[in-house]
């Protein structure tokens with residue numbers, strides 16, 4: 001799939017922008033703080049209804065304005081798709097082919113993007129939150145059911161934490177409601193964790209050969225799920241439910257004492273191993289980069305295998321961070337099959353045929369123009 005054009009209104013530092021792209025590599029050039037990342041972010045937000053760099057949607061609205069609007073036309077294998085997202089201080093409204101979507105979880109996933117930004121280099125070393133976000137966003141793109149479950153989980157988790165606080169402060173002494181909330185939480189939590197295991201197994205099968213290629217055959221990458229509630233990977237849901245119920249019964253007093261839910265998918269993590277060594281602890285900068293890059297390339301292939309077409313790739317400020325070999329590997333992999341956006345302050349240091357044949361754009365002070 002590819003995005004043909006985008007129209008921005010009051011988005012970050014763009015007052016009005018209407019620009020067409022090409023179904024190949026699109027290079028966005030500009031000095032610092034001119035609006036390159038903002039354009040990439042707007043494409044990402046149009047697809048995911050969420051930014052990759054802020055959880056506060058209001059940040060996306062141009063200062064002193066009431067709302068921001070992103071519109072885009074996408075060409076997909078099965079025809080054109082027009083998307084519109086309006087972000088106001090009250091919330092978000094999404095339209096797909098001019099029809100308002102009641103649920104964002106149904107809207108997300110019709111346009112697929114993979115973003116590789118400097119933040120992703122923290123995927124390995126950063127906090128568990130970064131890795132949970134990564135896995136949730138990626139599964140969410142290919143599974144609306146997962147997004148729905150995740151929303152449910154967040155809601156129940158909030159209620160359960162609230163109730164645990166009441167018990168902790170003895171504003172409430174009856175524990176019946178805690179049991180009800182625990183069962184509800186367990187039902188959704190197990191579905192989420194099961195899906196995460198399945199997704200990681202798939203991601204692993206793509207990432208391992210890619211990583212081997214980038215490391216010139218020297219490294220084997222292994223991804224591991226680190227659950228806060230230990231289950232066997234191939235457990236059936238009903239068995240998982242039993243294990244979860246047991247765990248919550250065991251930690252019940254501690255949870256009341258602390259006033260918070262201590263286990264579940266919101267406490268799980270991922271680990272990456274290269275040649276059986278934990279990259280987080282032992283990996284060099286280069287290995288961390290290679291791991292992040294392998295995961296992103298694997299995601300592209302995974303999405304392709306799930307939906308039958310390639311997603312749009314957004315490379316924000318990362319190409320020049322990679323050495324020549326990794327750059328070439330990346331560009332060779334995507335060449336001719338993935339619409340790609342690249343931002344950079346200068347084309348120096350990015351030396352590849354793909355870039356020579358790319359469409360190029362210039363961004364300055366919230367204005368974007370096509371150069372070639």
Ligand SMILES: Nc1ncnc2c1ncn2[C@@H]1O[C@H](COP(=O)(O)OP(=O)(O)OP(=O)(O)O)[C@@H](O)[C@H]1O
Nearest residue numbers: 012013032033034035036037038059060061062063
């Ligand atoms: N909500 C907003 N309203 C208006 N302007 C904003 C808003 N949010 C950010 N900006 C402006 O957008 C600009 C930053 O744009 P962006 O992050 O796209 O930079 P960039 O061109 O990618 O730069 P770099 O190369 O440094 O990453 C800054 O000038 C910032 O003040």
